[in-house]
Amino acid sequence: MIRSTSHHPLPQPLVDELAARFSSRFSTAEAVRAHHGHDESHFPDALPDAVVWPHSTEEVVAVVQACRRHRVPIIPFGVGSSLEGHILAIHGGVSLDFSEMNQVLAVHGEDMDAVVQPGVTRKALNAELHGSGLFFPIDPGADASLGGMAATRASGTNAVRYGTMRENVLGLEVVLADGRVIRTGTRARKSSSGYDLTRLMIGSEGTLGIITELTVRLHPLPEAISGAVCAFPDVDSAVRTVIQTIQLGVPVARIELLDALTVTAINRYSKTSLREAPMLFFEFHGSPASVEEQAQTVQEVARELGGQDFEWASRPEERTRLWQARHDTYFACLNLRPGCRGITTDVCVPISRLADCIAGTRADIEASGLVAPIVGHVGDGNFHTLILVDPEDEAEIERAECLSRRIVERALAMDGTCTGEHGIGFGKLDFLVAEHGDGAIEAMRALKHALDPDNLLNPGKAVPGA
Numbered sequence: 394m395i396r397s398t399s400h401h402p403l404p405q406p407l408v409d410e411l412a413a414r415f416s417s418r419f420s421t422a423e424a425v426r427a428h429h430g431h432d433e434s435h436f437p438d439a440l441p442d443a444v445v446w447p448h449s450t451e452e453v454v455a456v457v458q459a460c461r462r463h464r465v466p467i468i469p470f471g472v473g474s475s476l477e478g479h480i481l482a483i484h485g486g487v488s489l490d491f492s493e494m495n496q497v498l499a500v501h502g503e504d505m506d507a508v509v510q511p512g513v514t515r516k517a518l519n520a521e522l523h524g525s526g527l528f529f530p531i532d533p534g535a536d537a538s539l540g541g542m543a544a545t546r547a548s549g550t551n552a553v554r555y556g557t558m559r560e561n562v563l564g565l566e567v568v569l570a571d572g573r574v575i576r577t578g579t580r581a582r583k584s585s586s587g588y589d590l591t592r593l594m595i596g597s598e599g600t601l602g603i604i605t606e607l608t609v610r611l612h613p614l615p616e617a618i619s620g621a622v623c624a625f626p627d628v629d630s631a632v633r634t635v636i637q638t639i640q641l642g643v644p645v646a647r648i649e650l651l652d653a654l655t656v657t658a659i660n661r662y663s664k665t666s667l668r669e670a671p672m673l674f675f676e677f678h679g680s681p682a683s684v685e686e687q688a689q690t691v692q693e694v695a696r697e698l699g700g701q702d703f704e705w706a707s708r709p710e711e712r713t714r715l716w717q718a719r720h721d722t723y724f725a726c727l728n729l730r731p732g733c734r735g736i737t738t739d740v741c742v743p744i745s746r747l748a749d750c751i752a753g754t755r756a757d758i759e760a761s762g763l764v765a766p767i768v769g770h771v772g773d774g775n776f777h778t779l780i781l782v783d784p785e786d787e788a789e790i791e792r793a794e795c796l797s798r799r800i801v802e803r804a805l806a807m808d809g810t811c812t813g814e815h816g817i818g819f820g821k822l823d824f825l826v827a828e829h830g831d832g833a834i835e836a837m838r839a840l841k842h843a844l845d846p847d848n849l850l851n852p853g854k855a856v857p858g859a
Contacts, residue, residue, distance in 0.1 A: 403442045403487070407463045411445060411487070414455060418446040418493070429468075429488040432475045433535075433723075434820060435734045435782065435790075441468060441482035446493045450566060450574060450605040453489065457603065458572040460487055466849050469599040471541030472514065476737050477818030479545065479598055483853045489603065491540055497521045498606070505611040506563060506580055511540025511604050518609075527611040530555040533814065534720045540604045545816035546596030550719070553639075553772030554646040554678065555612060557814070559595050566606035567594055570845040580608055593840070598816055599851040600859070601844045615646075615678035619688055620706035620715055623675070623695045624668040628652055628755065628767070630698045631671045632748040635771045637694045639744055643687050647676035648772035649719055652755075655726060655766040662725030663718040668702055673771075674719055676712070723779065726766045730781045736793045740804035741775040741813030753803050754778060761796045763789070775813035802827075822857045834858075 402408075403421075411419045420426075421443045430440030442465075447453045460467050466486030473480055482488060495512035502525055509518060514536045518529050531542060533549035541547075543565070548557035555561070564578025567590075577590035594602055625631040628650070635648050651659070651672045659665055673695070677687040692703050706712045718725075727735055742750045751767065758765045758778070769776025778800060780793040801811045801824050811817075811824035826834055834857065841848070841859040848859065 403465060404463045407459055407465060408443070410459050411443065411456065415445055415447075415452075418448075420444050426488075429470055429473070429480070429490065430482055432473050432478060432480050434476050434478050434481075434818070435736045435784070436478045436481060436820065439478075439481040439483045441488035442485045444470075444488045444490055446490045448493055450568065453568045453603055453605050454572045454574060456487065456489060457568055457570065461571065461847065461849060464847060464849065466852050467603070468851050469511075469540070469544065469603050471512070471538030471544075472536065474535035474537050475541070475545065475818060476739070476815045477812070477820035479541075479816060479818040479851070479854060481819075483819060486849075486852075491538060494605070500525065500527075500611075501580070502527060504580060505613070506608055507611055508606065508608050509539055510606060511538060511543075513539050515539065515542070522611065526614050528614050529561070529609060530612050531558055531561055534723070539607055539609065543595050543604055543607055544597065544599050546814070548770070548773075548775075548814045550647045550649060550676075550716070550770055552770060552775075552814075553648060554644060559592060561610045562591060562595055562607055563610055564608040565591055565594055565604055567602035567604055569602050570847065570850050574605075575602070578608065596816065598818065598855040600841060600855045601850065603850065615684075617679060617681040617684045618646075618709075618712065619677045619684045620712040621675045621677075621688060621691075621703060622667065622672055622706070622715065623692075623700040623703045624670040624672050625695075625701070626670070626699045628671045628751055629748055630700070631673050632751055632771060634673060634691075634695045634698050634700060636744055636747065637698075638691050639772060641690065641694070643690050644679070644683075645675060645687060645691065645772060646678040647674065648770070649674040650767070650769050650771040650776060651719075651722065652767040654729070654764075655722055655768050658725040658729050658766060659718050659722060662728055663721055665714075665718050670701075673700075674715065676716075722766075722768050726768075726779045727781065729766070730764055730783075732783070733781045734784050736780040736782060736790075736797055737815065738778040738780070738797050738800045739775070739812045739815040740800055740809055741773065742804050742807045742809030744774045746807040746809070747771060747774050747776075750803060750807055750809070751776060754800050757796055757799050761792055763793055763796060765796070770813075773813070774809070817855050819853050822855075825857055
């Protein structure tokens with residue numbers, strides 16, 4: 394159960410120890426706690442009992458060891474953009490805010506990698522890389538911290554070409570629950586050495602260890618970039634265009650689906666004038682010749698399937714405006730019902746089942762009577778439904794949760810997953826057994842118990858019954 398937002402004081406010796414060590418970087422003020430007990434999910438706020446801003450791995454170790462002595466939970470905090478309650482202090486405890494561990498420690502241009510602290514955001518890293526000919530491609534929409542992105546195995550609009558955080562993190566520095574510091578991986582591009590602890594930590598949501606440093610893979614800036622939008626008579630035609638594009642092997646960088654309701658929301662919020670019909674956003678990376686070839690191939694596929702108004706956005710300012718509108722879809726859709734909150738679904742299915750999954754979802758939405766626009770990174774089979782609910786209407790919230798459950802159950806029946814990129818948090822714990830089976834869940838619990846026997850690292854998240 395989600396804990397009350399009322400303050401449950403920490404043991405006084407722990408307060409004294411943290412206050413003495415961190416001074417102004419330790420707070421129990423209600424306003425500070427409220428900021429760290431709130432994310433972008435629809436779940437009620439759950440405040441930590443205190444917040445600490447560490448500056449180094451050594452300071453993280455000090456907090457972990459102090460909290461362990463007093464059996465107090467620790468919740469890592471990036472920027473608070475999570476959608477499944479990852480940073481909510483559902484059992485109280487200390488929130489570790491990494492916003493002041495925000496240094497790019499090294500950029501190795503010849504090897505195309507960078508070493509960063511966990512509070513570095515993706516935009517800050519790319520700003521640091523300006524002029525180097527390199528960039529970091531993982532783009533979940535929000536300007537999330539890289540530590541949080543690794544912890545949730547984030548991806549986003551570029552995943553169809555560049556992969557997810559799993560493919561783009563080479564190594565980590567991690568503080569374990571007992572205060573030990575380990576390093577996972579190296580700067581080498583491959584290894585057959587030992588258990589893959591890097592991949593174990595990526596996606597563990599702060600439940601197995603606390604990330605204090607990342608070595609990330611960089612990519613060359615493409616010589617040419619071109620974007621395009623194309624409207625379709627229906628969602629099915631748009632999805633079939635995506636499937637054929639992928640099956641033809643076109644190395645498209647981004648393919649984003651927006652249903653007609655989402656386009657309407659974008660036009661109102663971002664002052665665009667897009668045709669209010671189901672739409673695909675494309676982006677192509679490569680040499681000028683390859684970009685032109687990719688775009689022509691996709692345009693032909695789209696035309697055969699009823700695509701209309703295939704429009705180019707080749708100038709940087711046009712592309713930026715287009716993709717900023719796409720990234721603003723969450724807030725644009727919330728404005729369809731002012732005062733409401735969004736329940737987000739995050740399923741991912743094999744590309745061959747995508748059309749059927751979205752069609753079934755649309756039928757469920759119509760039957761529910763709810764407002765629920767659809768948008769997604771459909772190039773890798775991942776799409777989102779933002780179910781808009783009145784937070785004061787319990788009956789409507791119950792209908793929305795039933796709709797969300799039906800969407801997930803359909804995806805699982807199609808050999809998909811309950812979350813393509815948002816993670817489990819505590820919002821999707823109920824689906825893990827159905828997706829993985831009892832044996833796999835027991836293995837996850839065994840790992841959790843081995844590395845965090847006192848269940849102090851972000852308890853109640855990622856693994857049911859851990």
